[in-house]
Amino acid sequence: MTEPLPRLGEWNSIDELLESQDKPLARTLSWAARSPFYAARFASAVPPATREELAALAPTTKQDLRDAYPFGLLAVPKEKLATYHESSGTAGQPTPSYYTEEDWTDLAERFARKHVGITPSDTLLVRTPYALLLTGHLAHAAARLRGATVVPADNRSLATPCSRVIRALHDLKVTLTWSMPTECLLWAAGARAAGYDPGTDFPALRALFVGGEPLTRARRERIARTWNARVVEEYGSTETGSLAGECPQGRLHLWADRALFEVFDPATGAFSAEGAGQLVVTTLYREAMPLVRYNLEDTVEVSHRHCPCGWHLPTVRVLGRTAFGHPVRGRTVTQHRLEELVFGLPDADEVLFWRARAEPDVLRVQIEAAPDRRRGAADRLTRAVGAELGVPVRVEALPPGSIVPSDVLGAMPDVVKPRSLFGPDEDWSKALLYQ
Template structure:
């Protein structure tokens, strides 16, 4: 543990919400001082005294995603460029990507927060990281956290042709992978690929201890289904490229905000009011971010925050994450979100075997397609139709598709021919591959 790590708060160092707020207020002046070094916040903070407490911080305007885009690439830089360790950009889920950068010291905080898993990582673990290793933070973050804990990291970038699903299954099985990090949808694809390779996910991977997941909203129904398929716990976390890990799951299955490392608020865009808890959009002020400090950054994720006690004893607020409001679509007089619809799809009986689905929201009705075997097609489509009408109150058309329609069998079984570029070929070789790298 280096000197910077030893200065960071650790779980168990506070015993009440008052203690937690004292931790925040102790670090906040340093955070604001860092922010004032950047061109963006230098202008924003120039008109008055720098806020020194959470109450004073609440007087500042929110920082928006558009602010980050407008400040591209280094308008929020608060340290000399020579001190930067990494540069990242968001995935651009809704709009243009936002820049983000970190120092080596920032990375200590990042890795520690990600490593706060109730199923811990150690040097006995093989951690398969199956998220992008490019400009996004997620793969690098899991990699750094795994190494911090001594785990052997298997870098299985899910945007590389060198790591198709058939190879994922082989690596999981042959290496005896114990822990994984991926979006939840990956685990369904792995299960289908494992079955295609003749493996039983819940029986033929005996070393697997847990599936770590984040990066997309996860309903309780889908989490339970994935856990049953693989026979191990699904451990969720929540964060962003701009902030790193913001919340992790406790042993009682609740997501806790890392309020010892950041200040959190809930913003109601309808009224413009901000509260400590309740429903709205999550606003965050990371407390140990020096390269690119963010003050009252609105993630625009719909959440519900509560300060009710949890049996885990961590003394941290809990959060439910529902995703972006922009991802809801009108059907009749109702707004349908993926979160609500996913809960219904994965509440279908396991015996129906429904893993993959898609839906299109049209003004008069909701069109849903599910992959389902012939023998379960009528039962599955009837059950989902009834659930949608009863729960969402919208008309729907549910169609059962043959397995392999939405996720082709070749996606699950093929091994791509990944080659290095070359220019000289033999007489019987395909020289149309010259200079290609795929």
């Protein structure tokens, strides 16, 4: 791939952008035909090359990727690969994903499209896995592309417990972070346990980049107020890299200059450019493992309506698993709706952590709340759930440390290298294990 990648501002409307997809689409389909999987699926000497021919193809599913493990989707000589990854899915089967060095240029540039900017003066703490998943490596590459300093904090590893993250955030004057939204709440509790005020004792922190789980408006606003920093959302996957980023107006935009997007309605089997349904992706600049009509199975809402940011890109609302719920007395309770109510409680209640169980006849909710606010917080949430969801509810307000144990926030375990020789009074059952 030698041609320049598209840049924001090179098109003046969504229609103009969509027209520009035709050339890279034809090339992507020819690349895909090199892989064993798509060569068999296309089942002809001439691969499809147009949108019309694309529309006749069956979607690529997650199970297709699993069945093609490990290299059934490889479209380049193996010597050209730069990295190999696997998704964090829970199906029990690996979902492979791989990229060339040129593919990585595209990956890093997409992630670096943060409207707050990533600059050489920034220090970015990466708190997602440096493992088979793409996420940690992607943020690291994007930060280095922009000249920033990277703090590779990994995710809940022995080497980087929450307490060490808090120390790094404070002492290294971290300006940007990348994590799941839940991590930001864990850090806030950990900072308070260490004697810090997250809103005032981390003045260098200017933005929290978050992704990896659905984020409600109420939780987003709570995180921003708690840390006195902007919250910037990102959407993507290990199979695709970054798919959408947030504009200055606070809306998520699909990177439609780098991928072709469709919306699939599983109820009707119809595909469309806009509307609600499952997001389907055709990559446009990925050579190692082109994906053609890949169904992410994430529930989304896509719109081509104008956005004042001027990016001229489709907007997307990612619902993910929030579209699914559990019945209580004939009504469906979703995490999305319940989370809005939990984080709608006053900040003074200090509710950061909660859990709920939807039983056939009652919704049971537990929250951690400030000691002198527990009864009031439980009463307020009980009324809100009854009014908004219309289901019987029992709310129990617990002391801090009941849902997220205190040792998760404050422990600083030693990381000991494995050994085989022990003294007479030592526990040799831990031989060869990290402790």
